[in-house]
Amino acid sequence: MSLMHYIFRTLIIVLPATCLAGAAVSYGNGLQGQAFFYTTLFTFLMGLAVGILSACLNHKRFLAPMNPINNYLHDLAKGSMGSRLKEEELGQLKSIAASINHTVDSWAHVLTVIQKASKSINEYSNHLSHGVRQTTGAAEQISGTMEEAAKGAEHQVYSVSEAASLIRQMTESLQHVDQSAQRVSSSIHDTLDKANMGTQSIGSAEQQMNSIFTNVSDLSNTVKGLGDRSSEIGNIVEVIKGIAEQTNLLALNAAIEAARAGEHGKGFAVVASEVRKLAEQSGEATQQISDIIFYIQNETAQVVQTMDLVNAEVSEGIGVMNDAGSSFKQIQNSIQSVTEHISQVSGAVHGVSAGNEQAVTSMDTISAIAAETAKSSQQVLAATQEQLASIEEMSAYTASLDELAKEMEELTHTFIM
Numbered sequence: 473m474s475l476m477h478y479i480f481r482t483l484i485i486v487l488p489a490t491c492l493a494g495a496a497v498s499y500g501n502g503l504q505g506q507a508f509f510y511t512t513l514f515t516f517l518m519g520l521a522v523g524i525l526s527a528c529l530n531h532k533r534f535l536a537p538m539n540p541i542n543n544y545l546h547d548l549a550k551g552s553m554g555s556r557l558k559e560e561e562l563g564q565l566k567s568i569a570a571s572i573n574h575t576v577d578s579w580a581h582v583l584t585v586i587q588k589a590s591k592s593i594n595e596y597s598n599h600l601s602h603g604v605r606q607t608t609g610a611a612e613q614i615s616g617t618m619e620e621a622a623k624g625a626e627h628q629v630y631s632v633s634e635a636a637s638l639i640r641q642m643t644e645s646l647q648h649v650d651q652s653a654q655r656v657s658s659s660i661h662d663t664l665d666k667a668n669m670g671t672q673s674i675g676s677a678e679q680q681m682n683s684i685f686t687n688v689s690d691l692s693n694t695v696k697g698l699g700d701r702s703s704e705i706g707n708i709v710e711v712i713k714g715i716a717e718q719t720n721l722l723a724l725n726a727a728i729e730a731a732r733a734g735e736h737g738k739g740f741a742v743v744a745s746e747v748r749k750l751a752e753q754s755g756e757a758t759q760q761i762s763d764i765i766f767y768i769q770n771e772t773a774q775v776v777q778t779m780d781l782v783n784a785e786v787s788e789g790i791g792v793m794n795d796a797g798s799s800f801k802q803i804q805n806s807i808q809s810v811t812e813h814i815s816q817v818s819g820a821v822h823g824v825s826a827g828n829e830q831a832v833t834s835m836d837t838i839s840a841i842a843a844e845t846a847k848s849s850q851q852v853l854a855a856t857q858e859q860l861a862s863i864e865e866m867s868a869y870t871a872s873l874d875e876l877a878k879e880m881e882e883l884t885h886t887f888i889m
Contacts, residue, residue, distance in 0.1 A: 482527035483520065490519025548576065594878065608863050617732045690778055705764055711830070712757050719754060722747045 494515025498508040544555070556573045560566070726747055 479524055479527040483523045486519050486523035486526075487516065490515050490523075493519075544572070593876075605867070608860065608867065612860065617734070620732065705761055705768070708757060708761055708764075712754050712761070715750070715754050715830075719747055719750050 491512065494512040495508075497515065498511040501511075503511055540558075547555075556576065558569075
């Protein structure tokens, strides 16, 4: 408000009041005529002077300092907070200016804190969004890996079950072979009876044949031991080969599946460790084979010595055995050949049957473990999918937080510090 406008508004109130006061004083003193007029005029002029003087003083003390305050508040409403009111120049309004400056300082501090907080929130939100994206990618990769692991475990259960079924069928076939071998063994006994009849025709050489029979018996026992152990060697070698191949395959599959599963594949890694132990047992069986071979070599030496004795006795009985030698040799050769083959077949059948039973047991164990692994993989897959959903929800919250931080930053940028 300008000075003249303020004086005019003041005089509108003061002058009528002074005129009425002068008239009242004149009337009260009984003044009339010129005295009444001059008294009233003097009162009017005094009121005019006092009104103008008081209006100027009041305008200078109260209204003039309001212009900087109004201008400052107008700039403050536009967001300019870089300047402050000069309190010493505002006179009686110094306390008001101080309060306004203090309020502006407080708001400037608050806005500074809000700006820093919004920037920090924006940075944290960006880092969090980046982390959420990485976590989402990792969770999706884990989910895909676990799904493949579950499918692989189910396929492994099917393959192991099919292999166990084939081994059972093989065991049944071997049992039929064993029965056939027993029938052949019975036929061999008949042949031995005929051979005994042939020995009766060489009674003149009975003494020599007794000695030969004793040595041949020793040789037969030794050869039987050698044949039995040879059969055991063949059986153990075949079983170990089968187990080693299956063990290597299972260990490889287990290691691959455990590597794919990562932290969730620790349980599967335990299975791989057990399979490796089975491979070590196969190595121990190989050592046993070496020991048996060494034992067979010793017995072979004994057989050679025994054969030397037999040859000496046979040389002494050549003259006596001329008549029945041909037939007896044919029978003896047939019996020895058939006996060796039957012993080999029987030993192989029993060894393979035992190995098959052990393999079936191992297959059942592996099948149970694979089934449990498939079930665990399904559970882990479900948990991973739930975690992926939570991460996606977190990503939405992070986006909302980022938008809020940007809005706060835009609002604080309207203020000029």
